[in-house]
Amino acid sequence: MTDRARVLFVCLGNICRSPMAEAVFRNMVQQAGLEQVIEIDSAGTGDWHIGHPPHEGTRKLLDSKGISYSGMKARQFTKSDREQFDYIVCMDTKNEKDVLQLLGQSAAVNGVPSGDSGARIFTFMSLLPDSNIADVPDPYYTGNFDEVYELVEQGSAKLLERVRSDLSV
Template structure:
């Protein structure tokens, strides 16, 4: 079995590419790259084709986490068919994904918020460092959430 994971934020340059890079790093560290694929997208089209934000690149580079080849792309309804887990970085992204996909998005639990992975935190949404500038805070959330997601995916795949 294989699982396809997609992280979604607004512009696909800060939060979702950070989550993509961190989760891919964890998948590779666990030797599960043949079982789990990872991507990211944005609900908006402003940054399509651009690399991750400089703040994301600096943080990932400092931590030795690769973001090589990553370019922003826009989420499309076809992604709902391709991906098994569509992890939205905030409530607004989740609402936009469900609007783009239509009624099918209400079925099952494939579309969910990233912070649903960390219910004990009491935080509903991952803040956008494009506006806050706090990439470290976002990384801490992303790191913890990606660990929880990897455990969930491994359990679902019975790995």
């Protein structure tokens, strides 16, 4: 690990969960005064929403919390993201499988794909091991943006602890 960390959140379309996580985590990083050492982005495994802003439900929720999503536009996860990021945080187990498949890996052990020394790839909910759910629910289908926000806020706090520990800051 270097003296900087790059975090990428990944969901299906990059309009609901991963941009919410990007915005919430960025806000936490700024509040901690670490925006010079921790960079944040998000991407989707699908290509349906490339170039679109976050979903209206995500935008309304972030607006209500005073959290900026300015300039955020959906993009698709690419193989080169593997080299660009230190942490690839997948919002559900299907996203994790899709990311690993795109990278030509069948599984990850302790967040590191077999035979690889690059970015750690893991599910967002692994940050909340005491939770009784494995995946961050997709509010595109459930409509429950508040539930997603609560999980994202809790998990982002844990992720910030982990990154700070890894960076010793």
